[in-house]
Amino acid sequence: MVEPLSSNLEVTIGSLKLKNPVMTASGTFGYGPEYAEFIDLNRLGAIVVKGLSLEPKEGNPPPRIVETASGMLNSIGLQNIGITAFIKEKLPFLKRFSTPVIVNFFGDSLDEYAEAASRFDGVDGIHALEMNISCPNKQAGWSVFGTDPAVTCEVVSAVRKKTKLPLIVKLSPNVTDIALMARVAEDSGADALSLINTLTGMAIDIRTRRPKLANIRGGLSGPAIKPVAIRMVYDVYKAVKIPLIGMGGIMNAEDALEFMMAGAAAVAVGTANFVNPSVTVEIIDGMTAFMERGKIQEIRSLIGAAHAG
Amino acid sequence: MVEPLSSNLEVTIGSLKLKNPVMTASGTFGYGPEYAEFIDLNRLGAIVVKGLSLEPKEGNPPPRIVETASGMLNSIGLQNIGITAFIKEKLPFLKRFSTPVIVNFFGDSLDEYAEAASRFDGVDGIHALEMNISCPNKQAGWSVFGTDPAVTCEVVSAVRKKTKLPLIVKLSPNVTDIALMARVAEDSGADALSLINTLTGMAIDIRTRRPKLANIRGGLSGPAIKPVAIRMVYDVYKAVKIPLIGMGGIMNAEDALEFMMAGAAAVAVGTANFVNPSVTVEIIDGMTAFMERGKIQEIRSLIGAAHAG
Amino acid sequence: MNRYVTAEITGNFSVGKNYRLLSLRCPDTGRKPKAGQFYMVQVRDSSDPLLKRPFSLFRKTAEGIQLLYRVQGKGTTLLAGHVAGDSLHLLGPLGNGYPVQKPVAATASAPASVTVAHAAAPVIIAGGIGIASVFPLIEEMKGKATVLYGARTNDDLLLLDELKGLTDDFHICTDDGSCGEKGNVIDLLQKILPADTKNLPLIYACGPKPMLRAVSGFAVSRNITAYLSLEEHMACGIGACLGCVVKIKTKEAKDMGTEDVQQRESSAKDAAYQRICMEGPVFKAEDIVW
């Protein structure tokens, strides 16, 4: 009798090997230590940290959070401690773990993007970059990086020149044609794509008649947006050859597997961390259980499975 | 002492006077009779019927419905009995009520749109047209009517020439810049705008590894999409002068009022009818109660209230 | 009074490993529910789950109705958590029930030699939780029906004692042979209605789609009228959303005869979508396009 092979959860994102497909979504996992009490960070496929910029950003005034039906709006406004402080104060902690660290970053201009990207190259303990071109929280003129194909091409190409690290481009879902934006990012040098970032939304308090968020609009995340995210991953999988990291409303292993079947090589868990701080490892365990029940040996075999037939 | 004025729920959509702002959303209220058992149709602000085309359409194969977190996906595929049958078989019933009837329609081509629009002019009992340029359910090439500004301009202009009825253009939310699409529709002759139609979404059954809808993608509706809808109404209110009909996830009077404060002159209730067949009148009653509590005399005064200050 | 009511739960008991019987006290809407009709049940007052769940009338009681359900997914799991005293929104009865022809005793036209006990008595077939739908029909037949009841395993056969009391001609099968015959209801059907049966019965069936399809194949090939209760995902239950359709042959297509239809390209004229919640849930087997 042959020993049953244990289920293999390994996946690759370009040159990056992950022990399992479960990553954290930028902005929902702090810089890592916040969750160390609740899970063994070594178990994660990768840790993606809060979006960083050249200089620290103070972010938007509160209220920054509004709950909506099966979702939440946030307008954090990209508050972060800046790249220098991150490397000095936060990275040493993360280096203690075997889990790859992916740095999410953004800029206010083309130059800032390029400059920010160049800061990570050669820094020990940083395994890949995730470039956020899609944050809907910044004021006018900003979100154009992720919604105008020409600008996306320009900024991704500029960043590509500045880094040898695997470059993941995180797409905005607030576009007419996500497949087009994906192709543009691929052609401009992206090694992988993350999708989706939050949908732009808003809520009004009918008693005060004012927007509930101080910043008026915010980004919608959570289970509410999962159907949109699944559709986009499915459409983009058909359109590009590079691997996809799927996210948007993942709450459990079933949701994560749905993203993989839609075409994601890995997944990121965001809002769910707020609901259950140990959800990431529960998802990994749930994936293993699913594979054992279904006698699936390689989780890789599920990537894009919904496209077959 | 002055008699307290009773609260006035009247609103106008162009030349159309409505006794209250609560309409039904196309495709969620059948052709009207389906709900006559549950509510007094005379109480509605307007009835918007299921989308009609020149010829009857058989629609998509089942499954056509999937529930999602606080929402649902549908891929009905615009099944309808056709304009001729509607006028002959369904309109006589609707004419018995004092409630204005708004006909939602669509075409597969520019000519079909124009031809369809011309069929309603002069038909007694039809008070306005709602032109659906946004249905995401049809296969390739179709949704371009609602997502490409140039095509939108062309098709709305063509329809405008063919009808003297108030023309409401129903926008697709699956676009990068909803304010731009709204301005295009306004400039092309729309008297009012409806927003939003469903967000394109998808769900996969992880056991069968197949999309849950036979048609793969479907339209997401229900409370899940409300934040996106509110944001779009808010943005479009700033961009155009014509009145807006707001919809997307309205479940109760509070939701309806939120849309009005965002900028909607009237609202349409869709998916909620499935959950509670008498929800429309409950919303109207809830609005009255809100006005009485807040001593608001004219509901009109709330339109766009969230933009003040 | 309209059919959208608030009902009070008077019982919600386990009747098997994953099955429960929900008893509801309902206000009188002036409608008598019929076997084969169904209700849309709001499992929780929340936007998640959003939609009501459809369940067949299992039994009409003095105070209201009973529903028999399988705990399967999100909604039914929540439903299982309700206790007596809780209330829920209920829409129904909906759809058309089974068209009932009272069974007649064997007449001259049915020779005494036929092998089936009640020659012209209808055959009622239940697959799994389909028993919920046909149960009131079995009751109505007052013993004058042949009942075939198939399920995956012994654990999925419900209310056997009660059913045995309702009909003399009761046949059971399970996929794994853990109770009754090992096999499916089609095997049973073939056994009780051998090819030379003269006095053919009506068939009523409710169960999973593959079973219904097989029953349909059997009935059509033997020229037996079979009424099948179908399922599809539903949003409204009242004909408004067009979500719950099944393709049904049009009158014209039916008039043409099967062979003519098969010879030419199928066109929209041959069949059209009908709503399971309005025109169904019970359809004639020969009309269904699978």
Added chain:
Amino acid sequence: MNRYVTAEITGNFSVGKNYRLLSLRCPDTGRKPKAGQFYMVQVRDSSDPLLKRPFSLFRKTAEGIQLLYRVQGKGTTLLAGHVAGDSLHLLGPLGNGYPVQKPVAATASAPASVTVAHAAAPVIIAGGIGIASVFPLIEEMKGKATVLYGARTNDDLLLLDELKGLTDDFHICTDDGSCGEKGNVIDLLQKILPADTKNLPLIYACGPKPMLRAVSGFAVSRNITAYLSLEEHMACGIGACLGCVVKIKTKEAKDMGTEDVQQRESSAKDAAYQRICMEGPVFKAEDIVW
């Protein structure tokens, strides 16, 4: 053991028109909750409502904790529906409690002529449901505190008998005068701490924002150290989402003194957002930028 646990409800009783006391049996996480800390409570195992709700530690019990809450919106209404035996997910204790300085008797530096009963005893101020947060602090002070408790109406004043037993110096006011003085806690504060008070107490306060702001104004103008417990919408409760911020003066700004800061344009360096769930919820009044 980490602070994310499943707790069993052992009681969930009404303690006023819209107020309830929730008793929870919690597994021991090895942490002793302190007055001013809080918990994130999952009100329902569902995606709607999605987020946990923050509630202050009201009381540490032998088996776990008690939370005192106001039924206000969707989440608290659902919470009110839970019964003993139900379980829920709980994250906590979170945040930093009130920094406690044990009250000392009046010393030489505080002349005997001061008008307040316990000169250096802290003043603890609760506005409305803010009582939940300061209650364990009042208990801790073992009678050595002046307690001011203001609310909208009589109906919003909770647990008065118990409170009276916990402190000798207890002052009540309501907006409508339906109980205690008519007015707000600032009026009370001014009364018990007239301008010539020498031995100034510490102030601890929890309540609605306008009240805290007024307390802050009072404290800063009088050079009194006040610890205020703030609220903001929270998603995570553990410092990860950056949702729950308040602007706090930076160390540099504080070193500069108030006047210097006011003279120049405020810059990012003068103040920075801090997380109420991590750096708070209790902040020094003088540090808060309103």
